[in-house]
Amino acid sequence: MAMPQPSWGIGVSDAPSSPRTMRTLRKIQSHQVLTTSSALIAQTQSSHLSATHGTDTGSSATQSGSTIRTPARRPRSNSDAAAREPSSLVAPVPTQRRPARKTGSGVGIKRSLLENLVRDGPHNGNTKQALQELKYLVLSTGVDADGDGMSPYRVYLWLILLNVAPLPTDDYLALVHRGGSPAYAKIRNDTFRTLATDPLFKRRVTEASLIRLLNAVAWKLHDTKNKPRSRPSSSRRLEMEMLVNTPPSIKEEPELEDPGSGPSSAINDSAIYVQGMNVLCAPFLYAARSEVEAFALFHYFVTKECPGYIRGAMDGVHRGLRLVDRCLEIVEPKLAAYLFSKGMYAELYAFPSVLTLCACTPPLPEVLHLWDFLFAYGPHLNILCIVAQLIRMRDTLLESPSPNKVLRSLPPLDAKGIIALTVLLVQKIPDDLYAEMVNHAK
Template structure:
């Protein structure tokens, strides 16, 4: 895989633990999103946030004008860079085609791209990561109409802190042939985003099969090996141990083995579950090579949401319960109405939780939503689903059968969903937010 042009690291040379550091960053993201109004000030013209803030001022949320006046940037260096970039004339070598999207947004996009290329101005990776997150939050990644961006994949690799992967490692997995999950994979890949012409035009089914099959081999290799069958002498010792009082058995070296054998305890991690094909699709669509997509997808399912790919999918079911609980906190009337109709999240939000909303078109908006989720934590997908329900509340209240409306969510609007998510995250209690962070583990 071609190494990204950026070379600055995002973690200290001797981190305590990658998982611990990632969890701390997620908790810090909650604090930033709960106290910062950077996005709110820039999206106050959004219809969703205006409607929501107007209807909820009585519930304690400040109005958009008050939030805009209270907005202050904490880092003056980035402000200075913005003013200098605005004052400096564009050079001929870096001039890009003009886009009629507003000078402010165009400037932010240029700053984001330059930041990825040059790294943090002061050379501090920690402060640079926070500034990078702010740029993602306050502006969209510059992309064409199909959602393609030359630097988005590098942004994801940085935000998830994934090192370059040798191409030979991926090819070695491909050359192993069919994995034990190959038949299940082939049964799902042809249906992956079948109605999305953008995905079908860019990603072939063959590449999707190769990547999922390689991930299945990788997960298969990481599963614990089965224990060898005890020999005759050890079997007799264990038979004697069965008749030993439990207090003595616990002090015997065979106690752990006997308990494991009697209970048949094995790892319940699957090497493929239905839905992984849809979760994998945006990675392949945005990546510049299969190796990049493989590195991102394998990291994501093993580090960010291993609970989503277990045989029982317990992480997904926890996420569904969290959707209901968060909706009760943010929109109690809407939650009560849905519950009175027997409509809990497990009936309509399962695909959205499992795939991080990748099941809802259009795909370019999914990519913009994932920029935000990778910057501040994929656990915020729970609140993104709640935000979509809030945007649908008028239709839900007017319908005697909300299940018909919730069968398919309206097309994604990443900008409005992100703006609304930043608004409602302030209402989530810390203990509930901690459950959101850990629900997919």
């Protein structure tokens, strides 16, 4: 069943190789099982049987001293540059392909209200009302996904919630074809460690794909940092002089952007790559159906939602860590006092969780569900999600004489439980502190 492009005024990358009609996008399929154990047994038995009965095929192969090699099929991934798997040494035997796993968007399968809204777009063109409904459905029903966390419409949901515009594939390819960026060595030093113990991620996303995307983002940030600021033209200077010389009584507010402030200034002060961006990038690549989609989402996120996380000093991350301590002190003062008495402040255990929006804590399918919530209601709520994880560990921490050992690795994520507790914690946070949470990553 084809997956149509959402009619929200925003969308996915317009890859030249795919048709541009609304309902011709291929249905996503999780990493397929390439060779089942029963198929391998059947192949081995067939090869052994041929050799035993002295068939022509077996004898010719034996006489020539060579074996028939059949390349094994690779799992589905976003990379076309990964090393091939070792070839099979047995003769191929025709086997029936396993049917693709249904993920809730095929013929005769009932779709959820959330999926229908993503597919069909706003009713009567009321985008604001539809967006509110979309967020509520994310919170109340969640995104339908299989056991691996794969959903046929999650990436479109993220594009809508983050309001990411379509990106031409050629723009991404142009960045890839530029070769190694100034941060290429740092990127290569991190990518092989990205979610290294997660088999789901390793099956679907290759290191080559991760390197390409991070290198393309580094080039994009590099170009923005080194772009010369344009000087005002003579006519523009004349307008500015007229504004200066105009009496205050009739002066209008000039529509000029302060060159020393705003998002462009934040990007100019940012690094083109910092350690941890590889983990933050990983869920985007895992959930997306192409590198172009993942690139558009990731670049938008680090430049618009959390530019403070990628500045050289990572001041946004450090502000987030201080907010974790302050929020914990408000909502759970006894636990906070105990941790502080042991010298356990958030900067000692929560740095990866703040920087990566909890993507550093497995399992990956739960990370994706948590991100659905964060993208719907704001990534700043990740601060309270970390506090919620601490509260869920409250008894264990209070009973431990060395809580630092407990906090070396947080328990596996339970997205549903964390989200439910986070919603309750929001009501306990004062307005001024909540405002700091909203702006801490800018």
